[in-house]
Amino acid sequence: MQENAIETRALRKVYKAPPQKRGRRAPSPARTGGAPILHGKDVVALDALDLTVPQGEFFGLLGPNGAGKTTTIGILTTRVIATAGEASVAGVSVQREPSRVRSRIGVVPQRPNADRSLTVVENLVFHASYFGVPRDVATKRADELLEKFSLTEKRDAKVEALSGGQQQRLMIARALSHDPRVLFLDEPTVGLDPQARLALWDILRDLHRQGRTIIMTTHYMEEADQLCERLAIIDQGKLLALDTPAKLKAQAPGETVIEVTFDAPVDGIVPAVQAIDGVSKAEARGAMLRVFSERRGETIPLLIAAGEERGLAVKDIHLDRPSLETLFISLTGRKLS
Amino acid sequence: MSEPNVSTARIFLALLRRDITVARRELVFFLIRTTIQPLLFVVIFGFLLPKMGIVGRNYTTLMLPGIVAISLAMSGMMAVMLPMIVDFGQTKEIEDRLLAPIPNQVVAIEKIVNGTIQGIIAAIFVLPVARLIMGPINALTLTNVGPLLVVAILGGAAFAAMGLLLGTAFPPQQVGMMLSVIVAPMMMFGCAYYPWRGLDAIPAMKWAVLVNPLVYVAEGMRAAITPATPHMPLLAIASALLLINVIFIFLGLKTFMKRAVS
Numbered sequence: 217m218q219e220n221a222i223e224t225r226a227l228r229k230v231y232k233a234p235p236q237k238r239g240r241r242a243p244s245p246a247r248t249g250g251a252p253i254l255h256g257k258d259v260v261a262l263d264a265l266d267l268t269v270p271q272g273e274f275f276g277l278l279g280p281n282g283a284g285k286t287t288t289i290g291i292l293t294t295r296v297i298a299t300a301g302e303a304s305v306a307g308v309s310v311q312r313e314p315s316r317v318r319s320r321i322g323v324v325p326q327r328p329n330a331d332r333s334l335t336v337v338e339n340l341v342f343h344a345s346y347f348g349v350p351r352d353v354a355t356k357r358a359d360e361l362l363e364k365f366s367l368t369e370k371r372d373a374k375v376e377a378l379s380g381g382q383q384q385r386l387m388i389a390r391a392l393s394h395d396p397r398v399l400f401l402d403e404p405t406v407g408l409d410p411q412a413r414l415a416l417w418d419i420l421r422d423l424h425r426q427g428r429t430i431i432m433t434t435h436y437m438e439e440a441d442q443l444c445e446r447l448a449i450i451d452q453g454k455l456l457a458l459d460t461p462a463k464l465k466a467q468a469p470g471e472t473v474i475e476v477t478f479d480a481p482v483d484g485i486v487p488a489v490q491a492i493d494g495v496s497k498a499e500a501r502g503a504m505l506r507v508f509s510e511r512r513g514e515t516i517p518l519l520i521a522a523g524e525e526r527g528l529a530v531k532d533i534h535l536d537r538p539s540l541e542t543l544f545i546s547l548t549g550r551k552l553s
Numbered sequence: 554m555s556e557p558n559v560s561t562a563r564i565f566l567a568l569l570r571r572d573i574t575v576a577r578r579e580l581v582f583f584l585i586r587t588t589i590q591p592l593l594f595v596v597i598f599g600f601l602l603p604k605m606g607i608v609g610r611n612y613t614t615l616m617l618p619g620i621v622a623i624s625l626a627m628s629g630m631m632a633v634m635l636p637m638i639v640d641f642g643q644t645k646e647i648e649d650r651l652l653a654p655i656p657n658q659v660v661a662i663e664k665i666v667n668g669t670i671q672g673i674i675a676a677i678f679v680l681p682v683a684r685l686i687m688g689p690i691n692a693l694t695l696t697n698v699g700p701l702l703v704v705a706i707l708g709g710a711a712f713a714a715m716g717l718l719l720g721t722a723f724p725p726q727q728v729g730m731m732l733s734v735i736v737a738p739m740m741m742f743g744c745a746y747y748p749w750r751g752l753d754a755i756p757a758m759k760w761a762v763l764v765n766p767l768v769y770v771a772e773g774m775r776a777a778i779t780p781a782t783p784h785m786p787l788l789a790i791a792s793a794l795l796l797i798n799v800i801f802i803f804l805g806l807k808t809f810m811k812r813a814v815s
Binding site: 231290293294295296297314315316318319321323325327329330331332333334338339342343345346347348390 | 559560563564568571579646649650651652653654656813814815
């Protein structure tokens, strides 16, 4: 029977504001996955999320920091308890059988958290042993994984001796050490240099080719575009769009986003700008004027002139071609990062 | 993509094996860290002061079980508390174990078992060293194996569970405060450096110290290794330690789970 790798129904997570006792702190951004959405004092990190991910898919959760990506991964990996709704992973309910879910998943955390009291190879062997993998099998598999991820020469080194990219590769190797069905990666390339990032992309593509289901969060548009078969764009705990990167890009407004930053707030300029030929939408954000236009070459001088009429001088001009980024901006009014 | 039917006991042993592997590697460092303070006490109060004639020679008989008790309790507690503070506060290293396919509480229970073992190892190390520094101790006997085991296991577990509670209930920045306000007075008023019966002279104090878990470990050690000296009845000691275990394990698991899942 072909069950879905992930299914969520009306998934919701609210972080309760703790009673203001002395010595108690409000939940830190780290604990809420950075979610800043405040309703009174409670934080709604995730609001009615419905997702279905078939087996074998490379699925991406794209959104800015605080969108609810980490909370979603947290619920699916049994580390966060949903306030309402249902979620299942590899056919098992995360609410009812968290231990069984854990036996079927591998998790690569946002920041490497290798066991620093152990060597590199021990990290893999012990992790597999927490899943009941016999020691000889675990050791054999560990050596294969180290080979695959170019870590063999660091086999018996302490974790501290690894570079950031090597630590991240070790985290992926560890997540695979018990041969899970679904692999979760939370912002796996944050903090990596471009070369290490590309190397990691190759590893992930390879894992996907072998038929592994991969769920990845990212706030890098290019990463999502390059790797994922389907993408969920989420912001403020809500699903905004869900499709293949190609179809999502086709949904992006067919216009260029022009951002002109002036030396003072641009309130009141919007009606005049909207009257400019070719402009479909304009919005003011402090000193920044954002315009969606089909004719960028002709629009820019008119925008500058509109500012000058109000005594505003241009400080910066930025253009974004139609992309996931401009789709995101048009959906949320904000940038990804 | 196998999913073997793995027993919780087997995973528990894998977790314990990890902690023992790490502890064995850091054994010397661990012993120095946890026993230097009680051993310095032994040098002053069990060697120097008796030599100077400031303290009576038989004081060492009252003090030795207390020193063993402190080593057992503090080592057991620290073996759980310090990793909890560091793992949950900063490095998140414990997360790879929280992903094991067992209830997260099992991870906490394993920590308590490991703390108990480390506490007992520290006590086994301190006893002969302290005896060497102090010189002969008349009432000392190591043949009460039954009581000794009961006190060592229940006492070690009580403090390991307390380490779980203290290590997960406080944010890292309050740890220094907690050590001064909770742990330091507990050591001083724990009847380790004087027998409980000695407090007959100060009745209010005699009853007040009964809230201190260390009292039962220290008195238990007296009952086990110097039974000829005055001490609480063993049954009372065992019952109190059992109750303390139940309370601290219950509270410790609660605060641990609050940190483990959100």
